[in-house]
Amino acid sequence: MVDSVKVVSHYGEKDFLERLDAALAAAGLRDGALPPEALAPLDQFHTRGLAATEELATAVGLDASSKVLDIGSGLGGPSRYLASKYGCRVQGIDLSPAFVAAARHLARRSGMADRVSYDCANALDLPYEAESFDVAWTQHVAMNIADRDTLYREAARVLKKGGRLALYDVVTGNGEPLHFPVPWSREPATSFLMAPDAMRASLEGAGFRILDWTDRTEAARAWFDERRRAAAAGAAAAAAATAAAPSPLGLHLAMGPDFAVMAGNLGRNIAEGRAAVLQVVAERPR
Ligand SMILES: C[S@@+](CC[C@H](N)C(=O)[O-])C[C@H]1O[C@@H](n2cnc3c(N)ncnc32)[C@H](O)[C@@H]1O
Incomplete structure:
Protein backbone atom coordinates (compact mmCIF):
# COMPACT_ATOMS: atom_id res chain seq x y z
CA MET A 1 0.00 0.00 0.00
CA VAL A 2 1.15 3.54 -0.77
CA ASP A 3 0.65 5.88 2.13
CA SER A 4 -0.84 8.57 -0.14
CA VAL A 5 -1.22 11.16 2.60
CA LYS A 6 2.44 10.95 3.56
CA VAL A 7 3.57 11.06 -0.07
CA VAL A 8 1.35 14.09 -0.83
CA SER A 9 2.60 15.96 2.24
CA HIS A 10 6.20 15.22 1.21
CA TYR A 11 5.68 16.85 -2.20
CA GLY A 12 4.45 20.42 -2.28
CA GLU A 13 2.76 22.69 0.17
CA LYS A 14 -0.65 24.30 -0.28
CA ASP A 15 0.75 27.77 -1.04
CA PHE A 16 3.17 26.44 -3.66
CA LEU A 17 1.50 28.21 -6.58
CA GLU A 18 1.87 31.62 -4.94
CA ARG A 19 5.52 30.95 -4.12
CA LEU A 20 6.08 29.70 -7.68
CA ASP A 21 4.68 32.93 -9.13
CA ALA A 22 6.82 35.00 -6.75
CA ALA A 23 9.93 33.04 -7.76
CA LEU A 24 9.11 33.42 -11.48
CA ALA A 25 8.78 37.17 -10.94
CA ALA A 26 12.09 37.25 -9.01
CA ALA A 27 13.74 35.42 -11.94
CA GLY A 28 12.42 38.09 -14.34
CA LEU A 29 9.71 35.78 -15.71
CA ARG A 30 6.56 37.45 -14.41
CA ASP A 31 5.17 37.81 -17.96
CA GLY A 32 5.89 36.37 -21.36
CA ALA A 33 7.43 33.10 -22.45
CA LEU A 34 9.00 30.63 -20.03
CA PRO A 35 12.24 29.31 -21.52
CA PRO A 36 12.45 25.56 -20.71
CA GLU A 37 16.12 25.83 -19.76
CA ALA A 38 15.28 28.48 -17.12
CA LEU A 39 12.69 26.16 -15.54
CA ALA A 40 14.71 22.92 -15.80
CA PRO A 41 16.39 23.21 -12.36
CA LEU A 42 12.87 23.28 -10.91
CA ASP A 43 10.67 21.17 -13.15
CA GLN A 44 12.93 18.24 -14.14
CA PHE A 45 12.65 16.53 -10.76
CA HIS A 46 15.06 13.61 -11.15
CA THR A 47 18.76 12.79 -11.19
CA ARG A 48 20.58 14.50 -14.09
CA GLY A 49 17.58 16.67 -14.97
CA LEU A 50 16.89 17.46 -18.61
CA ALA A 51 19.77 15.29 -19.90
CA ALA A 52 18.12 12.18 -18.45
CA THR A 53 14.78 13.14 -20.02
CA GLU A 54 16.42 13.61 -23.42
CA GLU A 55 18.14 10.21 -23.19
CA LEU A 56 14.96 8.40 -22.17
CA ALA A 57 12.98 10.06 -24.98
CA THR A 58 15.59 8.98 -27.53
CA ALA A 59 15.58 5.44 -26.13
CA VAL A 60 11.78 5.01 -26.22
CA GLY A 61 11.28 6.69 -29.61
CA LEU A 62 8.51 9.27 -30.04
CA ASP A 63 6.88 11.16 -32.88
CA ALA A 64 4.08 13.68 -33.32
CA SER A 65 1.44 10.92 -33.39
CA SER A 66 2.50 9.45 -30.01
CA LYS A 67 -0.03 9.60 -27.19
CA VAL A 68 2.03 9.64 -24.00
CA LEU A 69 1.03 9.12 -20.37
CA ASP A 70 3.49 10.61 -17.85
CA ILE A 71 2.89 8.71 -14.58
CA GLY A 72 3.93 10.90 -11.63
CA SER A 73 4.30 14.00 -13.81
CA GLY A 74 5.41 16.30 -10.98
CA LEU A 75 5.75 19.93 -12.09
CA GLY A 76 5.43 18.88 -15.74
CA GLY A 77 8.92 19.65 -17.08
CA PRO A 78 9.31 16.26 -18.82
CA SER A 79 5.81 16.35 -20.35
CA ARG A 80 6.30 19.88 -21.69
CA TYR A 81 9.72 18.91 -23.06
CA LEU A 82 8.29 15.85 -24.88
CA ALA A 83 5.35 17.79 -26.32
CA SER A 84 7.50 20.66 -27.55
CA LYS A 85 10.37 18.53 -28.91
CA TYR A 86 8.29 15.80 -30.60
CA GLY A 87 4.92 17.50 -31.12
CA CYS A 88 3.19 14.66 -29.27
CA ARG A 89 0.29 14.94 -26.80
CA VAL A 90 1.11 14.17 -23.18
CA GLN A 91 -1.31 13.38 -20.37
CA GLY A 92 0.26 13.69 -16.92
CA ILE A 93 -1.07 12.24 -13.68
CA ASP A 94 0.22 12.94 -10.21
CA LEU A 95 -0.88 12.28 -6.63
CA SER A 96 0.03 15.78 -5.42
CA PRO A 97 -2.73 18.38 -5.96
CA ALA A 98 -0.17 21.19 -5.50
CA PHE A 99 2.07 19.77 -8.23
CA VAL A 100 -0.87 19.18 -10.60
CA ALA A 101 -1.99 22.81 -10.11
CA ALA A 102 1.57 24.03 -10.73
CA ALA A 103 1.99 21.84 -13.85
CA ARG A 104 -1.28 23.20 -15.30
CA HIS A 105 -0.19 26.76 -14.51
CA LEU A 106 3.24 26.31 -16.14
CA ALA A 107 1.59 24.70 -19.20
CA ARG A 108 -0.68 27.73 -19.61
CA ARG A 109 2.23 30.12 -19.07
CA SER A 110 4.27 28.20 -21.67
CA GLY A 111 1.43 28.32 -24.22
CA MET A 112 1.26 24.51 -24.22
CA ALA A 113 -2.09 23.83 -22.57
CA ASP A 114 -3.43 22.40 -25.84
CA ARG A 115 -0.74 19.67 -25.89
CA VAL A 116 -0.25 18.73 -22.23
CA SER A 117 -2.85 18.14 -19.53
CA TYR A 118 -2.73 16.90 -15.97
CA ASP A 119 -5.01 14.84 -13.74
CA CYS A 120 -4.69 14.33 -10.01
CA ALA A 121 -4.79 10.55 -9.55
CA ASN A 122 -2.96 7.54 -8.15
CA ALA A 123 -0.61 5.58 -10.41
CA LEU A 124 -2.06 2.41 -8.87
CA ASP A 125 -5.56 3.19 -10.16
CA LEU A 126 -5.19 5.08 -13.43
CA PRO A 127 -8.40 6.84 -14.54
CA TYR A 128 -8.03 5.84 -18.21
CA GLU A 129 -9.53 3.22 -20.51
CA ALA A 130 -7.49 0.17 -21.43
CA GLU A 131 -5.22 0.53 -24.48
CA SER A 132 -5.36 4.36 -24.54
CA PHE A 133 -1.66 5.28 -24.89
CA ASP A 134 1.32 4.55 -27.16
CA VAL A 135 3.90 5.31 -24.48
CA ALA A 136 3.75 5.20 -20.68
CA TRP A 137 6.55 7.27 -19.14
CA THR A 138 7.69 7.44 -15.54
CA GLN A 139 10.76 9.06 -13.95
CA HIS A 140 11.67 8.86 -10.27
CA VAL A 141 8.16 7.96 -9.06
CA ALA A 142 8.28 4.22 -8.36
CA MET A 143 10.59 4.88 -5.40
CA ASN A 144 7.45 6.00 -3.50
CA ILE A 145 5.45 2.92 -4.51
CA ALA A 146 5.68 -0.40 -2.70
CA ASP A 147 3.16 -2.23 -4.86
CA ARG A 148 5.19 -2.41 -8.06
CA ASP A 149 3.18 -5.29 -9.50
CA THR A 150 0.07 -3.09 -9.55
CA LEU A 151 2.02 -0.07 -10.84
CA TYR A 152 3.39 -2.00 -13.82
CA ARG A 153 0.11 -3.87 -14.45
CA GLU A 154 -1.72 -0.53 -14.57
CA ALA A 155 0.86 0.86 -17.01
CA ALA A 156 0.45 -2.25 -19.19
CA ARG A 157 -3.36 -2.01 -19.05
CA VAL A 158 -3.50 1.55 -20.42
CA LEU A 159 -0.89 0.89 -23.13
CA LYS A 160 -1.95 -0.18 -26.60
CA LYS A 161 -0.58 -3.54 -27.75
CA GLY A 162 2.93 -2.83 -29.03
CA GLY A 163 3.08 0.28 -26.82
CA ARG A 164 6.20 1.02 -24.76
CA LEU A 165 6.98 1.83 -21.15
CA ALA A 166 9.88 4.26 -20.53
CA LEU A 167 11.19 4.23 -17.00
CA TYR A 168 13.97 6.01 -15.12
CA ASP A 169 14.31 5.11 -11.45
CA VAL A 170 16.58 4.79 -8.47
CA VAL A 171 17.06 1.15 -7.40
CA THR A 172 18.91 -0.55 -4.56
CA GLY A 173 22.68 -0.95 -4.79
CA ASN A 174 24.87 -3.00 -2.46
CA GLY A 175 22.13 -3.66 0.12
CA GLU A 176 23.43 -1.15 2.65
CA PRO A 177 20.71 1.16 4.06
CA LEU A 178 20.18 4.61 2.56
CA HIS A 179 21.11 7.87 4.23
CA PHE A 180 17.90 9.89 4.76
CA PRO A 181 16.31 12.27 3.91
CA VAL A 182 16.40 11.69 0.14
CA PRO A 183 14.49 13.72 -2.48
CA TRP A 184 11.55 11.25 -2.60
CA SER A 185 11.27 10.64 1.12
CA ARG A 186 12.29 12.07 4.46
CA GLU A 187 12.10 8.66 6.12
CA PRO A 188 12.34 4.94 5.28
CA ALA A 189 8.54 4.48 5.70
CA THR A 190 7.79 6.03 2.28
CA SER A 191 10.86 4.83 0.40
CA PHE A 192 10.51 1.62 -1.60
CA LEU A 193 13.63 1.06 -3.68
CA MET A 194 13.64 -2.27 -5.45
CA ALA A 195 16.55 -4.48 -6.47
CA PRO A 196 17.07 -4.47 -10.25
CA ASP A 197 16.36 -8.22 -10.60
CA ALA A 198 13.13 -7.95 -8.63
CA MET A 199 12.10 -4.95 -10.70
CA ARG A 200 12.74 -6.86 -13.90
CA ALA A 201 10.67 -9.78 -12.62
CA SER A 202 7.82 -7.42 -11.67
CA LEU A 203 7.87 -5.81 -15.14
CA GLU A 204 7.91 -9.19 -16.86
CA GLY A 205 5.16 -10.43 -14.55
CA ASP A 215 22.59 1.34 -15.92
CA ARG A 216 22.97 5.13 -15.54
CA THR A 217 24.69 4.99 -12.14
CA GLU A 218 28.10 6.20 -13.32
CA ALA A 219 26.58 9.18 -15.13
CA ALA A 220 24.60 9.99 -11.97
CA ARG A 221 27.74 9.76 -9.82
CA ALA A 222 29.60 12.14 -12.17
CA TRP A 223 26.63 14.55 -12.17
CA PHE A 224 26.52 14.71 -8.38
CA ASP A 225 30.33 15.23 -8.28
CA GLU A 226 29.98 18.14 -10.67
CA ARG A 227 27.12 19.65 -8.63
CA ARG A 228 29.23 19.41 -5.46
CA ARG A 229 32.15 21.16 -7.20
CA ALA A 230 29.86 23.88 -8.58
CA ALA A 231 28.24 24.41 -5.15
CA ALA A 232 31.65 24.72 -3.47
CA ALA A 233 32.82 27.20 -6.11
CA GLY A 234 29.56 29.17 -5.71
CA ALA A 235 29.94 29.27 -1.93
CA ALA A 236 33.54 30.48 -2.24
CA ALA A 237 32.53 33.18 -4.74
CA ALA A 238 29.62 34.26 -2.49
CA ALA A 239 31.99 34.48 0.50
CA ALA A 240 34.25 36.70 -1.61
CA ALA A 241 31.11 38.62 -2.73
CA THR A 242 31.83 37.99 -6.43
CA ALA A 243 28.91 35.65 -7.14
CA ALA A 244 25.55 36.53 -8.65
CA ALA A 245 22.58 35.76 -6.38
CA PRO A 246 21.51 32.10 -6.68
CA SER A 247 18.53 31.47 -9.00
CA PRO A 248 15.17 31.63 -7.23
CA LEU A 249 14.03 28.72 -9.45
CA GLY A 250 15.12 25.40 -8.00
CA LEU A 251 13.67 22.38 -6.24
CA HIS A 252 14.11 24.07 -2.84
CA LEU A 253 11.02 26.08 -3.90
CA ALA A 254 8.88 22.94 -4.02
CA MET A 255 10.61 20.85 -1.38
CA GLY A 256 11.79 23.40 1.18
CA PRO A 257 15.19 24.51 2.46
CA ASP A 258 16.31 20.95 3.30
CA PHE A 259 16.26 19.97 -0.39
CA ALA A 260 20.03 20.51 -0.59
CA VAL A 261 20.47 17.91 2.17
CA MET A 262 18.14 15.46 0.37
CA ALA A 263 19.97 15.84 -2.93
CA GLY A 264 23.34 15.60 -1.15
CA ASN A 265 22.25 12.33 0.48
CA LEU A 266 21.17 10.86 -2.85
CA GLY A 267 24.60 11.75 -4.27
CA ARG A 268 26.24 10.14 -1.25
CA ASN A 269 24.06 7.00 -1.48
CA ILE A 270 25.06 6.62 -5.13
CA ALA A 271 28.75 7.34 -4.44
CA GLU A 272 28.78 4.70 -1.68
CA GLY A 273 27.02 2.11 -3.88
CA ARG A 274 23.87 2.08 -1.70
CA ALA A 275 21.68 3.20 -4.62
CA ALA A 276 21.88 2.87 -8.40
CA VAL A 277 20.05 4.45 -11.33
CA LEU A 278 18.34 2.54 -14.13
CA GLN A 279 16.85 3.48 -17.49
CA VAL A 280 14.50 0.88 -18.96
CA VAL A 281 12.36 0.62 -22.08
CA ALA A 282 9.89 -2.27 -22.21
CA GLU A 283 7.18 -3.26 -24.68
CA ARG A 284 3.66 -4.50 -24.14
CA PRO A 285 3.70 -7.33 -26.69
CA ARG A 286 1.14 -7.30 -29.53
C1 LIG B 1 10.57 13.01 -7.65
S1 LIG B 1 9.06 13.55 -8.32
C2 LIG B 1 9.29 13.24 -10.06
C3 LIG B 1 8.40 14.11 -10.93
C4 LIG B 1 8.58 13.95 -12.44
N1 LIG B 1 8.40 12.57 -12.85
C5 LIG B 1 9.93 14.43 -12.87
O1 LIG B 1 10.80 13.59 -13.11
O2 LIG B 1 10.11 15.65 -13.00
C6 LIG B 1 7.96 12.21 -7.85
C7 LIG B 1 6.51 12.49 -8.20
O3 LIG B 1 5.78 11.26 -8.08
C8 LIG B 1 4.50 11.57 -7.57
N2 LIG B 1 3.94 10.33 -7.01
C9 LIG B 1 4.42 9.57 -5.98
N3 LIG B 1 3.63 8.50 -5.76
C10 LIG B 1 2.63 8.56 -6.67
C11 LIG B 1 1.50 7.76 -6.97
N4 LIG B 1 1.22 6.64 -6.26
N5 LIG B 1 0.69 8.12 -7.98
C12 LIG B 1 0.94 9.25 -8.71
N6 LIG B 1 1.99 10.05 -8.47
C13 LIG B 1 2.82 9.73 -7.47
C14 LIG B 1 4.78 12.65 -6.54
O4 LIG B 1 3.62 13.37 -6.19
C15 LIG B 1 5.82 13.48 -7.28
O5 LIG B 1 5.24 14.49 -8.06
Missing part, protein backbone atom coordinates in the same frame (compact mmCIF):
# COMPACT_ATOMS: atom_id res chain seq x y z
CA ALA A 206 3.02 -7.50 -15.77
CA GLY A 207 3.53 -8.76 -19.33
CA PHE A 208 6.35 -6.44 -20.46
CA ARG A 209 9.21 -7.52 -22.71
CA ILE A 210 12.42 -5.63 -21.87
CA LEU A 211 13.89 -3.82 -24.91
CA ASP A 212 16.56 -1.68 -23.23
CA TRP A 213 18.12 -1.98 -19.75
CA THR A 214 20.77 0.69 -19.18
Whole structure:
Protein backbone atom coordinates (compact mmCIF):
# COMPACT_ATOMS: atom_id res chain seq x y z
CA MET A 1 0.00 0.00 0.00
CA VAL A 2 1.15 3.54 -0.77
CA ASP A 3 0.65 5.88 2.13
CA SER A 4 -0.84 8.57 -0.14
CA VAL A 5 -1.22 11.16 2.60
CA LYS A 6 2.44 10.95 3.56
CA VAL A 7 3.57 11.06 -0.07
CA VAL A 8 1.35 14.09 -0.83
CA SER A 9 2.60 15.96 2.24
CA HIS A 10 6.20 15.22 1.21
CA TYR A 11 5.68 16.85 -2.20
CA GLY A 12 4.45 20.42 -2.28
CA GLU A 13 2.76 22.69 0.17
CA LYS A 14 -0.65 24.30 -0.28
CA ASP A 15 0.75 27.77 -1.04
CA PHE A 16 3.17 26.44 -3.66
CA LEU A 17 1.50 28.21 -6.58
CA GLU A 18 1.87 31.62 -4.94
CA ARG A 19 5.52 30.95 -4.12
CA LEU A 20 6.08 29.70 -7.68
CA ASP A 21 4.68 32.93 -9.13
CA ALA A 22 6.82 35.00 -6.75
CA ALA A 23 9.93 33.04 -7.76
CA LEU A 24 9.11 33.42 -11.48
CA ALA A 25 8.78 37.17 -10.94
CA ALA A 26 12.09 37.25 -9.01
CA ALA A 27 13.74 35.42 -11.94
CA GLY A 28 12.42 38.09 -14.34
CA LEU A 29 9.71 35.78 -15.71
CA ARG A 30 6.56 37.45 -14.41
CA ASP A 31 5.17 37.81 -17.96
CA GLY A 32 5.89 36.37 -21.36
CA ALA A 33 7.43 33.10 -22.45
CA LEU A 34 9.00 30.63 -20.03
CA PRO A 35 12.24 29.31 -21.52
CA PRO A 36 12.45 25.56 -20.71
CA GLU A 37 16.12 25.83 -19.76
CA ALA A 38 15.28 28.48 -17.12
CA LEU A 39 12.69 26.16 -15.54
CA ALA A 40 14.71 22.92 -15.80
CA PRO A 41 16.39 23.21 -12.36
CA LEU A 42 12.87 23.28 -10.91
CA ASP A 43 10.67 21.17 -13.15
CA GLN A 44 12.93 18.24 -14.14
CA PHE A 45 12.65 16.53 -10.76
CA HIS A 46 15.06 13.61 -11.15
CA THR A 47 18.76 12.79 -11.19
CA ARG A 48 20.58 14.50 -14.09
CA GLY A 49 17.58 16.67 -14.97
CA LEU A 50 16.89 17.46 -18.61
CA ALA A 51 19.77 15.29 -19.90
CA ALA A 52 18.12 12.18 -18.45
CA THR A 53 14.78 13.14 -20.02
CA GLU A 54 16.42 13.61 -23.42
CA GLU A 55 18.14 10.21 -23.19
CA LEU A 56 14.96 8.40 -22.17
CA ALA A 57 12.98 10.06 -24.98
CA THR A 58 15.59 8.98 -27.53
CA ALA A 59 15.58 5.44 -26.13
CA VAL A 60 11.78 5.01 -26.22
CA GLY A 61 11.28 6.69 -29.61
CA LEU A 62 8.51 9.27 -30.04
CA ASP A 63 6.88 11.16 -32.88
CA ALA A 64 4.08 13.68 -33.32
CA SER A 65 1.44 10.92 -33.39
CA SER A 66 2.50 9.45 -30.01
CA LYS A 67 -0.03 9.60 -27.19
CA VAL A 68 2.03 9.64 -24.00
CA LEU A 69 1.03 9.12 -20.37
CA ASP A 70 3.49 10.61 -17.85
CA ILE A 71 2.89 8.71 -14.58
CA GLY A 72 3.93 10.90 -11.63
CA SER A 73 4.30 14.00 -13.81
CA GLY A 74 5.41 16.30 -10.98
CA LEU A 75 5.75 19.93 -12.09
CA GLY A 76 5.43 18.88 -15.74
CA GLY A 77 8.92 19.65 -17.08
CA PRO A 78 9.31 16.26 -18.82
CA SER A 79 5.81 16.35 -20.35
CA ARG A 80 6.30 19.88 -21.69
CA TYR A 81 9.72 18.91 -23.06
CA LEU A 82 8.29 15.85 -24.88
CA ALA A 83 5.35 17.79 -26.32
CA SER A 84 7.50 20.66 -27.55
CA LYS A 85 10.37 18.53 -28.91
CA TYR A 86 8.29 15.80 -30.60
CA GLY A 87 4.92 17.50 -31.12
CA CYS A 88 3.19 14.66 -29.27
CA ARG A 89 0.29 14.94 -26.80
CA VAL A 90 1.11 14.17 -23.18
CA GLN A 91 -1.31 13.38 -20.37
CA GLY A 92 0.26 13.69 -16.92
CA ILE A 93 -1.07 12.24 -13.68
CA ASP A 94 0.22 12.94 -10.21
CA LEU A 95 -0.88 12.28 -6.63
CA SER A 96 0.03 15.78 -5.42
CA PRO A 97 -2.73 18.38 -5.96
CA ALA A 98 -0.17 21.19 -5.50
CA PHE A 99 2.07 19.77 -8.23
CA VAL A 100 -0.87 19.18 -10.60
CA ALA A 101 -1.99 22.81 -10.11
CA ALA A 102 1.57 24.03 -10.73
CA ALA A 103 1.99 21.84 -13.85
CA ARG A 104 -1.28 23.20 -15.30
CA HIS A 105 -0.19 26.76 -14.51
CA LEU A 106 3.24 26.31 -16.14
CA ALA A 107 1.59 24.70 -19.20
CA ARG A 108 -0.68 27.73 -19.61
CA ARG A 109 2.23 30.12 -19.07
CA SER A 110 4.27 28.20 -21.67
CA GLY A 111 1.43 28.32 -24.22
CA MET A 112 1.26 24.51 -24.22
CA ALA A 113 -2.09 23.83 -22.57
CA ASP A 114 -3.43 22.40 -25.84
CA ARG A 115 -0.74 19.67 -25.89
CA VAL A 116 -0.25 18.73 -22.23
CA SER A 117 -2.85 18.14 -19.53
CA TYR A 118 -2.73 16.90 -15.97
CA ASP A 119 -5.01 14.84 -13.74
CA CYS A 120 -4.69 14.33 -10.01
CA ALA A 121 -4.79 10.55 -9.55
CA ASN A 122 -2.96 7.54 -8.15
CA ALA A 123 -0.61 5.58 -10.41
CA LEU A 124 -2.06 2.41 -8.87
CA ASP A 125 -5.56 3.19 -10.16
CA LEU A 126 -5.19 5.08 -13.43
CA PRO A 127 -8.40 6.84 -14.54
CA TYR A 128 -8.03 5.84 -18.21
CA GLU A 129 -9.53 3.22 -20.51
CA ALA A 130 -7.49 0.17 -21.43
CA GLU A 131 -5.22 0.53 -24.48
CA SER A 132 -5.36 4.36 -24.54
CA PHE A 133 -1.66 5.28 -24.89
CA ASP A 134 1.32 4.55 -27.16
CA VAL A 135 3.90 5.31 -24.48
CA ALA A 136 3.75 5.20 -20.68
CA TRP A 137 6.55 7.27 -19.14
CA THR A 138 7.69 7.44 -15.54
CA GLN A 139 10.76 9.06 -13.95
CA HIS A 140 11.67 8.86 -10.27
CA VAL A 141 8.16 7.96 -9.06
CA ALA A 142 8.28 4.22 -8.36
CA MET A 143 10.59 4.88 -5.40
CA ASN A 144 7.45 6.00 -3.50
CA ILE A 145 5.45 2.92 -4.51
CA ALA A 146 5.68 -0.40 -2.70
CA ASP A 147 3.16 -2.23 -4.86
CA ARG A 148 5.19 -2.41 -8.06
CA ASP A 149 3.18 -5.29 -9.50
CA THR A 150 0.07 -3.09 -9.55
CA LEU A 151 2.02 -0.07 -10.84
CA TYR A 152 3.39 -2.00 -13.82
CA ARG A 153 0.11 -3.87 -14.45
CA GLU A 154 -1.72 -0.53 -14.57
CA ALA A 155 0.86 0.86 -17.01
CA ALA A 156 0.45 -2.25 -19.19
CA ARG A 157 -3.36 -2.01 -19.05
CA VAL A 158 -3.50 1.55 -20.42
CA LEU A 159 -0.89 0.89 -23.13
CA LYS A 160 -1.95 -0.18 -26.60
CA LYS A 161 -0.58 -3.54 -27.75
CA GLY A 162 2.93 -2.83 -29.03
CA GLY A 163 3.08 0.28 -26.82
CA ARG A 164 6.20 1.02 -24.76
CA LEU A 165 6.98 1.83 -21.15
CA ALA A 166 9.88 4.26 -20.53
CA LEU A 167 11.19 4.23 -17.00
CA TYR A 168 13.97 6.01 -15.12
CA ASP A 169 14.31 5.11 -11.45
CA VAL A 170 16.58 4.79 -8.47
CA VAL A 171 17.06 1.15 -7.40
CA THR A 172 18.91 -0.55 -4.56
CA GLY A 173 22.68 -0.95 -4.79
CA ASN A 174 24.87 -3.00 -2.46
CA GLY A 175 22.13 -3.66 0.12
CA GLU A 176 23.43 -1.15 2.65
CA PRO A 177 20.71 1.16 4.06
CA LEU A 178 20.18 4.61 2.56
CA HIS A 179 21.11 7.87 4.23
CA PHE A 180 17.90 9.89 4.76
CA PRO A 181 16.31 12.27 3.91
CA VAL A 182 16.40 11.69 0.14
CA PRO A 183 14.49 13.72 -2.48
CA TRP A 184 11.55 11.25 -2.60
CA SER A 185 11.27 10.64 1.12
CA ARG A 186 12.29 12.07 4.46
CA GLU A 187 12.10 8.66 6.12
CA PRO A 188 12.34 4.94 5.28
CA ALA A 189 8.54 4.48 5.70
CA THR A 190 7.79 6.03 2.28
CA SER A 191 10.86 4.83 0.40
CA PHE A 192 10.51 1.62 -1.60
CA LEU A 193 13.63 1.06 -3.68
CA MET A 194 13.64 -2.27 -5.45
CA ALA A 195 16.55 -4.48 -6.47
CA PRO A 196 17.07 -4.47 -10.25
CA ASP A 197 16.36 -8.22 -10.60
CA ALA A 198 13.13 -7.95 -8.63
CA MET A 199 12.10 -4.95 -10.70
CA ARG A 200 12.74 -6.86 -13.90
CA ALA A 201 10.67 -9.78 -12.62
CA SER A 202 7.82 -7.42 -11.67
CA LEU A 203 7.87 -5.81 -15.14
CA GLU A 204 7.91 -9.19 -16.86
CA GLY A 205 5.16 -10.43 -14.55
CA ALA A 206 3.02 -7.50 -15.77
CA GLY A 207 3.53 -8.76 -19.33
CA PHE A 208 6.35 -6.44 -20.46
CA ARG A 209 9.21 -7.52 -22.71
CA ILE A 210 12.42 -5.63 -21.87
CA LEU A 211 13.89 -3.82 -24.91
CA ASP A 212 16.56 -1.68 -23.23
CA TRP A 213 18.12 -1.98 -19.75
CA THR A 214 20.77 0.69 -19.18
CA ASP A 215 22.59 1.34 -15.92
CA ARG A 216 22.97 5.13 -15.54
CA THR A 217 24.69 4.99 -12.14
CA GLU A 218 28.10 6.20 -13.32
CA ALA A 219 26.58 9.18 -15.13
CA ALA A 220 24.60 9.99 -11.97
CA ARG A 221 27.74 9.76 -9.82
CA ALA A 222 29.60 12.14 -12.17
CA TRP A 223 26.63 14.55 -12.17
CA PHE A 224 26.52 14.71 -8.38
CA ASP A 225 30.33 15.23 -8.28
CA GLU A 226 29.98 18.14 -10.67
CA ARG A 227 27.12 19.65 -8.63
CA ARG A 228 29.23 19.41 -5.46
CA ARG A 229 32.15 21.16 -7.20
CA ALA A 230 29.86 23.88 -8.58
CA ALA A 231 28.24 24.41 -5.15
CA ALA A 232 31.65 24.72 -3.47
CA ALA A 233 32.82 27.20 -6.11
CA GLY A 234 29.56 29.17 -5.71
CA ALA A 235 29.94 29.27 -1.93
CA ALA A 236 33.54 30.48 -2.24
CA ALA A 237 32.53 33.18 -4.74
CA ALA A 238 29.62 34.26 -2.49
CA ALA A 239 31.99 34.48 0.50
CA ALA A 240 34.25 36.70 -1.61
CA ALA A 241 31.11 38.62 -2.73
CA THR A 242 31.83 37.99 -6.43
CA ALA A 243 28.91 35.65 -7.14
CA ALA A 244 25.55 36.53 -8.65
CA ALA A 245 22.58 35.76 -6.38
CA PRO A 246 21.51 32.10 -6.68
CA SER A 247 18.53 31.47 -9.00
CA PRO A 248 15.17 31.63 -7.23
CA LEU A 249 14.03 28.72 -9.45
CA GLY A 250 15.12 25.40 -8.00
CA LEU A 251 13.67 22.38 -6.24
CA HIS A 252 14.11 24.07 -2.84
CA LEU A 253 11.02 26.08 -3.90
CA ALA A 254 8.88 22.94 -4.02
CA MET A 255 10.61 20.85 -1.38
CA GLY A 256 11.79 23.40 1.18
CA PRO A 257 15.19 24.51 2.46
CA ASP A 258 16.31 20.95 3.30
CA PHE A 259 16.26 19.97 -0.39
CA ALA A 260 20.03 20.51 -0.59
CA VAL A 261 20.47 17.91 2.17
CA MET A 262 18.14 15.46 0.37
CA ALA A 263 19.97 15.84 -2.93
CA GLY A 264 23.34 15.60 -1.15
CA ASN A 265 22.25 12.33 0.48
CA LEU A 266 21.17 10.86 -2.85
CA GLY A 267 24.60 11.75 -4.27
CA ARG A 268 26.24 10.14 -1.25
CA ASN A 269 24.06 7.00 -1.48
CA ILE A 270 25.06 6.62 -5.13
CA ALA A 271 28.75 7.34 -4.44
CA GLU A 272 28.78 4.70 -1.68
CA GLY A 273 27.02 2.11 -3.88
CA ARG A 274 23.87 2.08 -1.70
CA ALA A 275 21.68 3.20 -4.62
CA ALA A 276 21.88 2.87 -8.40
CA VAL A 277 20.05 4.45 -11.33
CA LEU A 278 18.34 2.54 -14.13
CA GLN A 279 16.85 3.48 -17.49
CA VAL A 280 14.50 0.88 -18.96
CA VAL A 281 12.36 0.62 -22.08
CA ALA A 282 9.89 -2.27 -22.21
CA GLU A 283 7.18 -3.26 -24.68
CA ARG A 284 3.66 -4.50 -24.14
CA PRO A 285 3.70 -7.33 -26.69
CA ARG A 286 1.14 -7.30 -29.53
C1 LIG B 1 10.57 13.01 -7.65
S1 LIG B 1 9.06 13.55 -8.32
C2 LIG B 1 9.29 13.24 -10.06
C3 LIG B 1 8.40 14.11 -10.93
C4 LIG B 1 8.58 13.95 -12.44
N1 LIG B 1 8.40 12.57 -12.85
C5 LIG B 1 9.93 14.43 -12.87
O1 LIG B 1 10.80 13.59 -13.11
O2 LIG B 1 10.11 15.65 -13.00
C6 LIG B 1 7.96 12.21 -7.85
C7 LIG B 1 6.51 12.49 -8.20
O3 LIG B 1 5.78 11.26 -8.08
C8 LIG B 1 4.50 11.57 -7.57
N2 LIG B 1 3.94 10.33 -7.01
C9 LIG B 1 4.42 9.57 -5.98
N3 LIG B 1 3.63 8.50 -5.76
C10 LIG B 1 2.63 8.56 -6.67
C11 LIG B 1 1.50 7.76 -6.97
N4 LIG B 1 1.22 6.64 -6.26
N5 LIG B 1 0.69 8.12 -7.98
C12 LIG B 1 0.94 9.25 -8.71
N6 LIG B 1 1.99 10.05 -8.47
C13 LIG B 1 2.82 9.73 -7.47
C14 LIG B 1 4.78 12.65 -6.54
O4 LIG B 1 3.62 13.37 -6.19
C15 LIG B 1 5.82 13.48 -7.28
O5 LIG B 1 5.24 14.49 -8.06
